[in-house]
Amino acid sequence: MLTLSIKETAMSQAGSALRDPAGRAFPLPELYERVSRHVPAIEWPALAPDVEAILRLKRERNAVVLAHNYQAPEIFHTVADIVGDSLALAREAARVDADVIVLAGVHFMAETAKLLNPGKTVLMPDMGAGCSLADSITAADVRALRARYPGVPVVTYVNTSAAVKAESDVCCTSGNAADVVRALGVKRVLMIPDEFLARNVQQQVPEVELLTWAGHCEVHERFTPADIAEVRDSYPGITVIAHPECPPEVVEASDFSGSTAMMMNYVTEKRPSQVVLVTECSMADNIAVANPDIEFIKPCNLCPHMKRISLRNIRQSLKTMTHEIVVEEGLAERARRAVERMLAVKPTQTVSPRQAA
Numbered sequence: 001m002l003t004l005s006i007k008e009t010a011m012s013q014a015g016s017a018l019r020d021p022a023g024r025a026f027p028l029p030e031l032y033e034r035v036s037r038h039v040p041a042i043e044w045p046a047l048a049p050d051v052e053a054i055l056r057l058k059r060e061r062n063a064v065v066l067a068h069n070y071q072a073p074e075i076f077h078t079v080a081d082i083v084g085d086s087l088a089l090a091r092e093a094a095r096v097d098a099d100v101i102v103l104a105g106v107h108f109m110a111e112t113a114k115l116l117n118p119g120k121t122v123l124m125p126d127m128g129a130g131c132s133l134a135d136s137i138t139a140a141d142v143r144a145l146r147a148r149y150p151g152v153p154v155v156t157y158v159n160t161s162a163a164v165k166a167e168s169d170v171c172c173t174s175g176n177a178a179d180v181v182r183a184l185g186v187k188r189v190l191m192i193p194d195e196f197l198a199r200n201v202q203q204q205v206p207e208v209e210l211l212t213w214a215g216h217c218e219v220h221e222r223f224t225p226a227d228i229a230e231v232r233d234s235y236p237g238i239t240v241i242a243h244p245e246c247p248p249e250v251v252e253a254s255d256f257s258g259s260t261a262m263m264m265n266y267v268t269e270k271r272p273s274q275v276v277l278v279t280e281c282s283m284a285d286n287i288a289v290a291n292p293d294i295e296f297i298k299p300c301n302l303c304p305h306m307k308r309i310s311l312r313n314i315r316q317s318l319k320t321m322t323h324e325i326v327v328e329e330g331l332a333e334r335a336r337r338a339v340e341r342m343l344a345v346k347p348t349q350t351v352s353p354r355q356a357a
Contacts, residue, residue, distance in 0.1 A: 028052065034077040037292070038285050047074055050311035054079045057318035063100035065314065066093060066113065069260040070280040070306040071104050077289055079314065080104060085261040086112075086158050087173040091343060093117060102317055103325075104309045108134045111162045114325040115336040122325040125313040129305045133159040133245075136215030137193040142167035145190055149211065154190045155180055156338065157197060159217075162327050164193075166334035171342040174244045175259035178204040183345045196221065200244040200251050219301045220245035223278050227299055228253040231276050235297055239272035243279040250278060267291060280306065 026032055027048035032039070039047065051074075057063065058081075066089050067080035076083055082092045086109065093101065093113040100121045103110035106129045114122040142154060142164055155177070156168035165171055172180040172191075178201050181189055189208055191198040193215030202210045223246050231238060241263050242254035251257045256266050263277055267287055274295045277284045281300035288296050317323070327335070 028078075031078045034289055035073045037288065038073040047311055050315045051078050053315045054311065054318060057315065061100045061318055061321075062098050063102060063318060064096055064098040065102045065104055066096075066109075068105035068109060068306065069264070069286060070282050070303055071286075071309060072282055072307070073285050073289060074311060075104050075309065075314065076282070076286045079311065083286075085173065085175055085259045087175040087259065088261055089113070090116065090158065090173070090339065094343065096120075100318075100321075102314060104314060105129070106131045106134075106305045108159055108161060110325045111327060111335075112158060112339060114327050115162060115165075115332055115339055118329075118332065118336075121321065123317045123321065124323050124325055125310070125317040126308040127323050129308040131159050131305055132218040133157065133194055133215050134161050134164075137164055137213055139163040139167050141213075142192070145192070145213075149188075149190060152188050152190050152211065153184050153186060154192065155184070156192055157194050158339070158342070160193060162331060162335040165338045166331045168192075168338045169341070170345070171338045173259060173342070175261055176342065176345065177201045177244075180342060180345050181205050181208055181210070184208075194245055196247050197244050199248045200246075200257065203248075217245040219280050219303045220278075221247065222301055223247065223250045223299075225249045225253045228278070231297060231299070235274055235276075238274045238276060238297060239270070240276050240278065241266060243277075246278055254278060263287075267294065282306070 026044060028051055031051060032044050064081040065079050067076050067083045068089060069083065069085055089109060090112050094116040100123060101113050101117060102123045103113055107124060108131055110122055110124040137160065153169040156165055156171050158171050158173050170180055174197060177197060181201060182205055187208060189210055191210045192213040195212045195214050195216060198210045198212040220243055228240055228250060240254040242251050242257045244251060244257050260283055264287055267275055268291060271294065274297060276297045279300065280303045284296040284300060
């Protein structure tokens with residue numbers, strides 16, 4: 001996980017030789033250098049005022065920006081203080097030292113940050129930034145599953161609403177799902193709502209029967225084995241890395257599968273000369289900034305929800321202190337318990353499922 005301090009991102013840029021096409025000195029040139037491979041020079045002068053305003057507002061509000069790995073490079077590498085996958089953001093949200101948290105991601109991530117920081121102000125720049133997985137299941141659905149499978153613990157993917165988390169025993173992310181399942185120490189688990197994640201995790205925990213729900217990520221469900229075969233035909237020897245929200249057939253056709261943080265670690269440690277990341281497009285862009293010697297080949301798919309977040313609405317969010325995330329305290333307490341249980345799980349640890357209501 002990359003952490004950028006406000007002090008570092010707001011440092012003086014005097015003396016840089018970077019110039020725009022008209023020969024004028026660039027605003028915030030060191031920040032532009034971070035994203036110059038992905039943001040055309042002609043566009044930066046239009047983006048820089050928002051970056052400057054965000055850096056100033058963060059100081060004034062004692063605020064931090066948490067950004068998911070799927071955020072665009074101009075957010076990820078210039079104004080974000082903490083970046084990572086869902087698990088990393090959840091962990092850091094619980095430790096962050098600020099009065100205000102702006103979540104550059106999707107709604108369930110902002111809710112999770114609020115659950116772990118009930119005394120802080122958590123802001124969502126665009127309330128329309130949702131998630132197809134979160135929309136695929138309701139709290140009533142979970143209660144119905146408990147009635148159908150009495151006594152079977154419920155492991156809920158973090159990509160869900162607070163109301164769904166509140167009906168669950170423990171949450172998980174794509175980075176720790178297998179550990180969470182093993183830690184329960186039972187033979188049968190309801191793993192919801194991502195069907196493909198559950199089926200992929202099933203390969204790692206054959207000793208546990210995983211009961212699934214038919215939820216899918218609209219970004220990852222579109223990838224096919226034919227996509228992988230086409231890339232391998234066009235680029236012999238390429239390394240293929242797939243997110244576990246992809247269909248199992250896609251994961252099987254890949255060289256490695258893991259959460260976005262695991263993908264990033266694999267690339268930086270193994271350093272393949274050519275790689276394709278079978279996930280959201282901004283992942284490759286963000287990793288490429290720190291790894292210019294690695295060639296990233298696409299296909300990829302854009303997440304329309306992540307792309308609703310922009311420098312402009314982050315600036316507006318900090319300026320007007322909107323949109324504030326509020327979770328009813330009774331529901332929040334139950335949902336928080338499921339998230340905290342997830343954060344406490346270690347590979348060898350055992351947790352006990354709560355009694356079904």
